[in-house]
Amino acid sequence: MQITVTVNGDEHTADVEPRLLLVHFLRDTLGLTGTHWGCDTSNCGVCVVWLDGTPVKSCTVLAVMADGRTVRTVEGLADGATLDPVQQGFVQCHGLQCGFCTPGMMMTARWLLDRNPDPSENEIREAISGQACRCTGYENIVRSVQWAAVNKS
């Protein structure tokens, strides 16, 4: 099936099988390996990307479901050479530990801050509650998001 998906502002057309998952389309077809892939059961959240502006777990979305829609991945966070405040926060506060959960965490954090520029610690923890960090370094991740909230750039 031919699909056209706008990813981080660029239109991509590809011929895919209906059973191809969005996470594999992004990683294998488009080579955008920033989006990670872990549990495969919608539990760990490392595969979170935005679909039409909303974070979803891309291991449970078919690529064909994204036909005609827009996707934003971690590669689309920075504005050229300028990192998004969320990315800067992860650098400043050591939120980027082994880095495996980082892309999903950042996509959810950006979405949270767009809707709620000044979240409480609880609101941050609630927002990322569907995402597992194997380093269990949630303290630094929460601090990174708080840093981004303060340093809006």
Added chain:
Amino acid sequence: MQVPAHFEYERATSVDHALALLAKWGSEARVVAGGHSLIPMMKLRLARPEALIDINDLEELAYVRLDGDVLAVGAMTRHADLLASPLVGEHYPIFHDAERVIADPVVRNRGTVGGSLCQADPSEDLSAAFAAVGAAAVVRGPGGERKVPVREFHTGPYETVVAPGELLIEIVVPVRPGGGSAYEKVERRVGDWAVAAAGAAVWLDGDTVSDAGIGLTAVGAAHFHAPEAEEFLRGSPATDANLVEAGRIAAAHCEPVADQRGPSDYKKHLAGELTTRALRRAVERARGAI
């Protein structure tokens, strides 16, 4: 890597189009809404439809609104939108209580109310909440529309009255004055399915319970429902002793199975305790507390 087996994909542009596509593909077709139950089942080969009819474009089924004195929830309403709806908070806070503990925010962005009811997982939360408030499901098929009480909607684990070729369109709940509702759940960790959960809706006439609805999930209650406990409460004073007794009766009629979430007697204990807690909160809300 878990990937579903081969299938054909069609995207519906309207309810009528979806029904036409279902008719075209016959009983081997399934609709896909949020896909958060169906796609994992297809990965595990627990489901193997030949065709998927995608109903995500059916914006006409994504709404929460008051139709006269009825709260109507479209089948394609996402969990996140039910949670965000002020109308729901005003009339049936039980749904906000339940949505707060269904999966996690990202899953709630995609999963739908209709998909949850049609999946008919024995641990599904909204089924218990809708059973508690006396909701009805509106189902449309080639022969027209029919309305089924949610308490008759589920015919067994993973089975509902929705026949191949039919679509769940919306769920309707009568809005009645003098009521309060609440949902209580125990899960192993944030975002997990219930070990046990109970929903309650109570209507008061002074200090007397004029009507009550109790829904249960994950504890082997037939049709997610506790009719004996409801019957006990109707016409009784809303005293704490009576709410405790209603919990005891609800638990006595459950048949939980032991699994990785806990032994049967623990779940039975929870069924009673959570029923009482949900009733207490529903009564407080009926009396005007938040």
